[in-house]
Amino acid sequence: MYGFENETYLKVLHGAADNIEQIKRIVAEIEEKGYDHVFLVGTGGTYSMVSPLAYMLKTNSTLEWYYEIAAELVRAKPKKLGKKSILITASLTGTTKETIEAAEYGASVGATVISLVGETNSPLGKASTYAIGNAASNDNLCEEIYLQLFAIGALLMKGNGEFPECERFLDNLRRMPEVLLKVREENDEKALAFAEKHKDTNFHMCIGAGNTWGETYCFAMCVLEEMQWIPTKSIHAAEFFHGTIEMTEKNMSFMLFKGEDETRPLVDRVEKFVRKYSDVVQVWDTKDYALEGIDEDMRKLVAPMVMSSQLERVSSHFEHVRNHNLDIRRYYRTVEY
C-alpha cells in the first residue's frame, strides 16, 4: 500500500493495546480516590477523537461527562472542574499549546489529568497526573488513541457497575490491530479510485452522526482542509436538514461517514436525499468490512476505528494523486500568530 508500512502500523497499535494493563491500574487508582465526573478535552484532531468516547458514555452509562475544546475550557473555567474531576486528553507530540494549558489548568484546580501522548516526558505528559505513552505517527494516531480512550471509558463504566461486557470489549480491542490492517488493505483500491476521481474537486460536504461524527469533523478539517487545502463543510446528519440542505447541488461532492450505532438511520436519511439531488455521493461505511474476530455486538463500538482506518487510505492516495504532501502547511506552525 502506498505510503504505508504494515509492521510499523501493527507495532503502534499493539503498543496501544499493551497499554490497557497500565490503564487498568490508573483507573483503579482513580476509583480508589473517588471522582464525580469526566471532562473529555481536545484540540482539533484530538477534540474530534474524544467525541466517540462522549457518545459511548452517553449511550452506555450514567457517568457524568463534559466534552470541551481545550482552549475554551481554559478561558471559560467550568465551575464544576476541580478535585472531583477526571480530565482526559491527548496530543501525539505532547506540545499542542492549548491542550497543555488545559491540562495545567485542570491540574491547578485539583483535577486528575490523564493524557495520551507519544512521549511521557513531553510537556503535556509532564503536565498530567497520568501520562500514557505510545509512539505513533499521523497515519495511525487516530486508531491508537481511540483504542486507549475506549479502554479508559469501558473501565470507568465497569467501575460504575455498568458495561458487564467490559473484559470482552477489551479483548476485542486487543484484536483490532490486525483487523484494522485488513480494513486498510481492503479499502486501498476504493480509496485510490476516490482520490483519482476527486483529484480536482474543490469542495466536499462531509456528513456523519453518532460515534463517527468525530471522524466526519476530523477528516473534513484535519485532512481535507489542513493537509490537502481543499475546502469543506462538516455538518451533523440530523442538522443537515435544517439549513445546509439548501446548498445541495447536482455536482456537489457529498462524503457520508456511516457507522453502526443507533444513529445510523440519520445518515441513511441523508443518503436517501443526496442520492436523489446530487450525482457525486460517496459513502464510507464501516459495515463494508468483515472485521473477522470482532464480536457482532462490539462492531458499533469499534466503528470509529474502522472509519479512521479506511479514511487513512484516502488521505494517503490524495497525497500522491494530488501531488500535495500531507505535512506541508501554509500557516500552522509556519507563520507567527
Place this chain on the structure above:
Amino acid sequence: MYGFENETYLKVLHGAADNIEQIKRIVAEIEEKGYDHVFLVGTGGTYSMVSPLAYMLKTNSTLEWYYEIAAELVRAKPKKLGKKSILITASLTGTTKETIEAAEYGASVGATVISLVGETNSPLGKASTYAIGNAASNDNLCEEIYLQLFAIGALLMKGNGEFPECERFLDNLRRMPEVLLKVREENDEKALAFAEKHKDTNFHMCIGAGNTWGETYCFAMCVLEEMQWIPTKSIHAAEFFHGTIEMTEKNMSFMLFKGEDETRPLVDRVEKFVRKYSDVVQVWDTKDYALEGIDEDMRKLVAPMVMSSQLERVSSHFEHVRNHNLDIRRYYRTVEY
C-alpha cells in the same frame, strides 16, 4: 428600518419577559419534585439557541447538563435521560418533527419536558409537561427564546444555591426589549453597508466562541445557507487554528462574532490573524452597543441576544439587496425526503 415593525418587536419581546412569572412557577414546581440534571435539546436554529444556556450553566453553576441534537437524542437514547431529567427545548411553530419526537421520547421515559413555543396547543406544546407560549416570528425568535431560556437557567441556578444575582439578572432581561430595539436601529446602517458590499460574495467563513458560538453556527446555517443560499463554514475560534486556518485567502470573507464572555480573547486571536491574511474581515461585536440600562456585569450574559439583534439587520438587508426572499426554500418543506 426595512422589513421591521418596532411595535410588533416590542410586543413579542415583552411577551417573553412577561412569561418570567410563569417560568418562576414552573421552576418552583420542578424543584419541589426534584431533579438531577438538565438536557438542553434543539434542532437547527433551536439547537444553536440552547447553546448559550449550556455555556451559562458551565461557567456559573455546578448543575449537571447535557446539550443534544433532538434527532440524535431520540436515536441514541442517553442512558441518563429519565425521571430525574429536565428536558428543555423550543420550536416556534411547535411542528418541528425531530423536536416533537425528542419531547415525546423524553416524556415517555419520565423526563419533565419544558418547551418554548409560539402556541401551547401546537404538537410540541402538547408533547410537553410545561409549554410556555409566546407568538413570535423568524425575525424576533432568537431574542425571545434566549430571554426565556436565560430566565429558566438563572432560576435553576438560584434554586441550586448559586447565582445570587438572579433577580437583578431577571430585571435586566425585562429591560432588554427596548435595549435590543435600539441595537437594531444602531446597526441598521452598518448592516446595509455589509449587505451591499457582500451582495455577490459566494462564501463566508463564520467564527465565534463561548456564548456567541450558537449565533455563529446559526447565522451561517440558518440565515446565509438556508435563507440566502450562500455557502458558509462555521468554525469555533479555538478550532480554527487546527485545520481550517489553511483555507485562509486574501479575498476570503471572514465574519467574526464577538461577545463579551471569558472566551473573547479566542476570537481576538482569530481577528489578529485574519486582519493580516485576509482583506475581507467583518467583526460583529456586542461591545459596539451602549446597552443603556443594562448592568455592566450582565452584558456578557445578554450578549447572545445583542448578537442576534444586530445580525437580524444583516438578514433583513440581504433580502432586498440580493432580491432573495428570506422565506423561500429549495428543499426544506418543499420536496419530499
